[in-house]
Amino acid sequence: MSQSVKFTIDDKQVSAPWGSNLLKVARENGFNIPSLCYHHKLSATGACRLCLVKIEGTRGLVASCTVKVDEGMIITAFDDELEQTRKYLLDYLLSEHNDSYDNTYSDELRDLMFRYGLNKPEDRFFKPIWQNLKFQPDKSSPVLTYDPSKCIKCFRCIKACDEVQGKNVLSFTDRGINSYIIAGNGVWGESECDGCGECIQLCPTGAIVEKPNREVIKLDKVARKIITTCPYCGVGCQIELLVQDGKIVRSNGVEGVSPNDGRLCVKGRFGYEFVHSTERLTKPLIKKNGEFIESTWDEALNLIASKFTSIKNEFGADALAGYASAKCTNEDNYIFQKFIRTAFGTNNIDYCTRLCHASTVTAMLKSIGDGAGSNPIEDFETTDCLLIIGNNIIDTHPITATYVKKGATKGQKIIVIDPKWTPIARYASIWLQPKLGTDVALLNGIVHVIITNGWHNINFIKERVEDGMEAFKVLEQLTSKYTPEYVEKITGVDADKIVLAAKLYAKAPTAMIATGMGMSQQVTGTNNVFCLLNMMLITGQVGRERCGIDPPRGQNNVQGATDVGCHPYMLSGYIPISDEKNRRKVADIWGIPFESMPSKPGLTTVEIVKAAHEGKVKGLFIMGENPMLTDPNLNHTEEALRKLDFLVVQDIFHTETTRFADVILPASTWAEKNGTFVNSDRRVLMVRKAVDCPGEAREDWKILHELAKRMGKPMPNYKDESEIFDELAMVTPILAGISHKRIEVHGIQWPCPTSDHPGTSTLYIDKFNTSTGKGKLFPVDYVEQNERVDSEYPFLLNSGRILYHYHSSTMSRKTKALRDFINQSYVLINPIDASKIKVNNGQKVVVRSKRGQLETFIKVSDEVLEGELFMPWHFSESQVNRLTRDELDPYSKIAPFKLSAVRIENPE
Amino acid sequence: MxxxxxxxxxxxxxxxxxxxxxxxxxxxxxxxxxxxxxxxxxxxxxxxxxxxxxxxxxYSMLSLNPRKKFVIQVCKSPICGMLGSQSIYDAVKVKISARPDSANLFTIEKVECLGQCNQSPCMMINKEIYGNLTPQKIESIIEEIVISEQNAQK
Amino acid sequence: MIQEKRIALRNSGLINPESIDEYIQCGGYQAFAKALTMSPSDISEIIIDSGLRGRGGAGFPTGTKEKSTAQTCIECLKYIVCNADEGEPGTFKDRIIMETDPHNLIEGMLIAAWSVGASVGYIYVRGEYHLSIERLNIAIKQAEKKGFIGENILNTDFSFTLEVKPGAGSYLCGEELTLIESLEGKRGYPRIKPPFPAQKGLWDHPTLINNVETLANFAPIILYGADWYKSFGTSKSPGTKIFCLSGDVKRPGYYEVDMGITLIDLINEFGGGVNGNSIKSILIGGAAGTFASINHLNLPLDFDSLKEQGLTLGSGAVVVMNETRDLLEMLTSILDFFKHESCGKCIPCRLGTAQILNITERIQEMEPKERESTFINIIQQAEIMAKTSLCPLGQSPILPLKSLWVNFANELINKF
Structure with a gap:
């Protein structure tokens, strides 16, 4: 920080770091200088001129938002002339402003209007001219309206979109008194605007206002404003929910806290509507004669307890299994795994992480010792080089992407590796487009280039890699055949590009890797990530700030659920089941006999399904998951679920899975409970209750708590969720220093071993978390995929997510704003292929693989290579996983969602 | 192109x-x-x-609206205005409406100073400057364009 | 009989503007060759010494600007930009230079570029100047061919590229920082000042930005020296100035004469006298200029003498109005121009230009008493605009308004 300087404002001595913004400093010191165009997140604009001050020695009046403070400045912030001038300017402004107000948004101009006594038209000097300007409101966006007659042309929306969100989709058009804001060609709904609503949040006058609840919300009737964590992806944005008449009516970003500093994406801002959906489950349902009949909690819980108990008695504890939920809180999940391990008495507990980053986590645990991102989210902006691989970061982690985009504008080098075009390619220095399933070859090629050019870091290898140069030699040997030319043949990526990517990454002062589902959801998922880790370790691009590897997590609490032990091989805090000492400690804290602590590693998700199919698992408890959409090879999953003796699904809605259940339990959304989530950068963040559960629905952990009691394994009577957290902190060394109280305002990044530890922003600074403290190289060879195209199935199908929907879209498709953006499945096909097989945009087709089929609509796009297709998998009416395989990655047991041979059939 | x-x-x-x-x-x-x-x-x-x-x-030179082949831009700056640009503008309109067969050839606009004040009043047709205008001159300028266009059609 | 003193226009009309050989035969590029033998700082010293002041309108000392651009950083990338966005109504002198002697401008830019250490140059020409753009492009190609532009020019370390960039119809882009925004391919919004272009200009690099006429004086000054240049004009405004004479004169046109020529001499000796019975008013400096009256006819035309009388030289536009002209109509036309050209970024200019025009358009129908109070009011508005606006455009309407009121109040109040 710069040195402090002293100066005076209206005779008051003030000091601030040299170069600070004068308006900001003045306001912090109690000088309420008016301004409409200034916002602390944006560069100074100097447009409204209301913040004019006098500075001794400077001619005329100066806009304080454009001044940097300096030693000895003598500033006049308030005198008659300045106040008269400000009033005059406001009077001017009001003449072009439609000042009708409906109490649905906060209005900074209105506040100033009252402050300067201009609230009554008769007190204003200037006649209104706004009616003559003939502006037309733009109501075409699904999420917002723009009314030019309320627009004061302050540039805040434009800068919000550009400087804060990195999208830059807004501009003024025309000029002078006639200027107004446009998106795209002037029709907002047809523009590139993705609906994040940053412009709404920063608009000072209600020119841009959100559509949802516009008719309902009245700011003076808002009863509560609750700060909590967004329930969608793993960024963990802090949001403020406005509650009116017991319902959420608005969501705003919370300024000044990590990870989002007020920024939100379209889901975070508008995706809360599902909470109040009329389709919510509100009563326990028991299937009787094939139909779900409402029941009392007592009846449902007793039935469940007795059924599971009898299965356990008859077939043993391992005939039972549970799916935890990446959507639920740490407290819910902690209680869930405790329930499975105590009441069920098995380690058969897993959840959807097996389907996303299991391979990443497996490789990272083996190689560097932690299965979590090594850097804080802010590093995405400040690292010199970012390698984004198999990661559609703009659609899947929109707020992390804002940091990346900011970095790009400052000259950060961005390498994108993806078989499919994704929007981040627009910001990339270089984009490599390998054929599906050839990542190991490509990455070995990059490693080969690094080694042959001597760009590897020998000191780092010697000091921090297990077996040092010996291990390196093995890698060198193995990758020696992966010359750029050879790799070009396999991957289709130009040799030159491979060399350039290697150079950009290896030679950058600092470099980070952001790896996603494109890498992990393959049969070679673990090997893919090993290759990345090899590259990282030999170049030493880890162990320092702004260096490392980060797998941005897809779900709000996918990180936390594993952290707190929803894992078949590990207890809370990544401690293997086999660790007897830890088992003893945990049994002790749980107050159960050590012997009753299950010691045999359990089954993973896909294995649980297989075991059910084989009749080995007979009872299954699913909390907030939807395997009938998310699992690979759904036809097989369906058969397995049918074979179960007893299935309980605890959820907020009917899903594709609930119809197979014997009992459905109505649970709570994130807005109806207290607790914590852990985001992608290991930050433990508070979740707070905003509204009550609908009907008889209950908080998830309370259901489990009750059930445990009825199964004869009662848990302590927790006073509230903070007590649960305190217990989980005791059994989880990486979270030991955290409590609800400590994260009241700001989250803390684990590991945080003690209550005075500040948390850890960057991992591996001194050592890796492996047993030796060193990183491990895992050289692996490229093996051709088993799944190949042939004349019968000539296309390779890739699948993935899109911005507007989330997971199995049980939440997002219950929200009108998100449906309005997109509500139909499609398959992307390259224009050349489209003309070859004679299909057109919007045409309905059947996509078929050896395993199943679905119906969807054609979307012709050069975002995919020839011979490849892409489908979003959110749409239950076109279940992509009817097509995918359950051939698993041997190490992590992840399924290959990203590659299936298919054909396209015209249904007519 | x-x-x-x-x-x-x-x-x-x-x-x-x-x-x-x-x-x-x-x-x-x-x-x-x-x-x-x-x-x-x-x-x-x-x-x-x-x-x-x-x-x-x-930018005022760029247009989002389709225009005819010849865009006639009559300068309305204070100087041209003082020296009769409105009468030039009117003359253009009269001339064009008098030749209905040429209606599809011309778009008329008023523009700010063209920087030709030594020959006010003036106008620009596409890239061509016409100065020291009088209503009589307008007559012949437009006529000339219409005829050459008609000849080109033949 | 007063003679023209052609320095900036020395070749105008004498040579074929599309022939570099003719330019060279007239001594062209000798000054540049000489400059390359001198140290860059010596050049800016000569320019400072010559007293040359910016001819775009502001009259800032040219050499000082050059020196500060040169000193911002030594080894960094710098730009030179020629402001050829001549949009001030009544002004066309830059066009004449570009159309009749484009190499003169290019040579001036080369000298200036060498003196500040700029390696890339742009000439930003208003889009309506088709002929200027065409001739400059031809001239640049010729200069490249002759080796005056390119790598290691005339076997020195100096390398320089030059490109013409068209505007697209915006008066405000003649303001230097707005011009830079436009050069970067953006809407023409003025930037916050400071930083000045000398510190942070095009793509945030130090940038020297000069008017066409200013640069057209560089070559002669380098060839003949500062003292020679100072022998023209007045002590505080040395050199010559191209005046653009228009309106009610018999011979409208451009005339390069000594700074300090009187208004009446310019009109009579060069303009051939008033067209009409008598002179009512003279608008000096264009829309952002001032209305002079017949009391000012003996005033010397230079930066400072005019300023003392509350008038402004501006770009050198001199618009003569005879006894039949309606000054209120003229004012309305000017205010309409400002409203049309206001970018809309800051409140005072966006609203001020619109509100003042609205009110002015109604003056015609008012009674004398109301007229007076209305004028006082719009002058007050224009003063607040001048005090609070972000850029020079909003600071301009006060100039014609106030000068008109000071010199012609009686007519404005009483004439119906």
Missing amino acids: DVTTILKKYPKRRDSVIEILHEIQNHDPQNYLSEESLKKVATHINLPLAQIYGIVGY
Whole structure:
């Protein structure tokens, strides 16, 4: 920080770091200088001129938002002339402003209007001219309206979109008194605007206002404003929910806290509507004669307890299994795994992480010792080089992407590796487009280039890699055949590009890797990530700030659920089941006999399904998951679920899975409970209750708590969720220093071993978390995929997510704003292929693989290579996983969602 | 020249945008910038569409509205105005309406100072400047264009 | 009989503007060759010594600007930009230079570029100047061919590229920082000042930005020296100035004469006298200029003498109005121009230009008493605009308004 300087404002001595913004400093010191165009997140604009001050020695009046403070400045912030001038300017402004107000948004101009006594038209000097300007409101966006007659042309929306969100989709058009804001060609709904609503949040006058609840919300009737964590992806944005008449009516970003500093994406801002959906489950349902009949909690819980108990008695504890939920809180999940391990008495507990980053986590645990991102989210902006691989970061982690985009504008080098075009390619220095399933070859090629050019870091290898140069030699040997030319043949990526990517990454002062589902959801998922880790370790691009590897997590609490032990091989805090000492400690804290602590590693998700199919698992408890959409090879999953003796699904809605259940339990959304989530950068963040559960629905952990009691394994009577957290902190060394109280305002990044530890922003600074403290190289060879195209199935199908929907879209498709953006499945096909097989945009087709089929609509796009297709998998009416395989990655047991041979059939 | 050919001549840089837009407009048979053209420009220089529309909306020489083959821009600056530009403008209108067969040839606009004040009142037809105008001169200027166009048609 | 003193226009009309050989035959590029033998700082010293002041309108000392651009950083990338966005109504001198002697401008830019260490140059020409753009492009190609532009020019370390960039119809882009925004391919919004272009200009690099006429004086000054240049004009405004004479004169046109020529001499000796019975008013400096009356006819035309009388030289536009002209109509036309050209970024200019025009358009129908109070009011508005606006455009309407009121109040109040 710069040195402090002293100066005076209206005779008051003030000091601030040299170069600070004068308006900001003045306001912090109690000088309420008016301004409409200034916002602390944006560069100074100097447009409204209301913040004019006098500075001794400077001619005329100066806009304080454009001044940097300096030693000895003598500033006049308030005198008659300045106040008269400000009033005059406001009077001017009001003449072009439609000042009708409906109490649905906060209005900074209105506040100033009252402050300067201009609230009554008769007190204003200037006649209104706004009616003559003939502006037309733009109501075409699904999420917002723009009314030019309320627009004061302050540039805040434009800068919000550009400087804060990195999208830059807004501009003024025309000029002078006639200027107004446009998106795209002037029709907002047809523009590139993705609906994040940053412009709404920063608009000072209600020119841009959100559509949802516009008719309902009245700011003076808002009863509560609750700060909590967004329930969608793993960024963990802090949001403020406005509650009116017991319902959420608005969501705003919370300024000044990590990870989002007020920024939100379209889901975070508008995706809360599902909470109040009329389709919510509100009563326990028991299937009787094939139909779900409402029941009392007592009846449902007793039935469940007795059924599971009898299965356990008859077939043993391992005939039972549970799916935890990446959507639920740490407290819910902690209680869930405790329930499975105590009441069920098995380690058969897993959840959807097996389907996303299991391979990443497996490789990272083996190689560097932690299965979590090594850097804080802010590093995405400040690292010199970012390698984004198999990661559609703009659609899947929109707020992390804002940091990346900011970095790009400052000259950060961005390498994108993806078989499919994704929007981040627009910001990339270089984009490599390998054929599906050839990542190991490509990455070995990059490693080969690094080694042959001597760009590897020998000191780092010697000091921090297990077996040092010996291990390196093995890698060198193995990758020696992966010359750029050879790799070009396999991957289709130009040799030159491979060399350039290697150079950009290896030679950058600092470099980070952001790896996603494109890498992990393959049969070679673990090997893919090993290759990345090899590259990282030999170049030493880890162990320092702004260096490392980060797998941005897809779900709000996918990180936390594993952290707190929803894992078949590990207890809370990544401690293997086999660790007897830890088992003893945990049994002790749980107050159960050590012997009753299950010691045999359990089954993973896909294995649980297989075991059910084989009749080995007979009872299954699913909390907030939807395997009938998310699992690979759904036809097989369906058969397995049918074979179960007893299935309980605890959820907020009917899903594709609930119809197979014997009992459905109505649970709570994130807005109806207290607790914590852990985001992608290991930050433990508070979740707070905003509204009550609908009907008889209950908080998830309370259901489990009750059930445990009825199964004869009662848990302590927790006073509230903070007590649960305190217990989980005791059994989880990486979270030991955290409590609800400590994260009241700001989250803390684990590991945080003690209550005075500040948390850890960057991992591996001194050592890796492996047993030796060193990183491990895992050289692996490229093996051709088993799944190949042939004349019968000539296309390779890739699948993935899109911005507007989330997971199995049980939440997002219950929200009108998100449906309005997109509500139909499609398959992307390259224009050349489209003309070859004679299909057109919007045409309905059947996509078929050896395993199943679905119906969807054609979307012709050069975002995919020839011979490849892409489908979003959110749409239950076109279940992509009817097509995918359950051939698993041997190490992590992840399924290959990203590659299936298919054909396209015209249904007519 | 079509838009794609024009775009190939320019680097994919934002600072080429005004030149690009001029050239596309000048080559457009309707003397304007269509949505289709602007989308191609946006893609070429990797900018969101609103940025391109914003530029077109700002600069008065760029038009979003289709115009006829000959765009007659009569200067209405204070100097030309003082020396009778309104009568020139009126004369143009009268002349054009007197030749209905030429209605599809001309678009008339009033523009700010053309920097030809030594020959006020003045106007510009496409790139050509016409100065020291009188209503009589307008008559012959327009007539000449109409006839040469008709000859070209034959 | 007063003679023209052609320095900036020395070749105008004498040579074929599309022939570099003719330019060279007239001594062209000798000054540049000489400059390359001198140290860059010596050049800016000569320019400072010559007293040359910016001819775009502001009259800032040219050499000082050059020196500060040169000193911002030594080894960094710098730009030179020629402001050829001549949009001030009544002004066309830059066009004449570009159309009749483009190499003169290019040579001036080369000298200036060498003196500040700029390696890339742009000439930003208003888009309506088709002929200027065409001739400059021809001239640049010729200069490249002759080796005056390119790598290691004339076997020195100096390398330089030059490009013409068209505007597209915006008066405000003649303001230097707005021009830079436009050069970057953006909407023409003025930037916050400071930083000045000398510190942070095009793409945030130090940038020297000069008017066409200013640069057209560089070559002669380098060839003949500062003292020679100072022998023309007045002590505080040395050199010559191209005046653009228009309106009610018998011979409208451009005339390069000594700074300090009186208004009446300019009109009579060069303009051939008033067209009409008598002179009512003279608008000096264009729309952002001032209305002079017949009391000012003996005033010397230079930066400072005019300023003392509350008038402004501006770009050198001199618009003569005879006894039949309606000054209120003229004012309305000017205010309409400002409203049309206001970018809309800051409140005072966006609203001020619109509100003042609205009110002015109604003056015609008012009673004398109301007229007076209305004028006082719009002058007050224009003063607040001048005090609070972000850029020079909003600071301009006060100039014609106030000068008109000071010199013609009686007519404005009483004439119906």
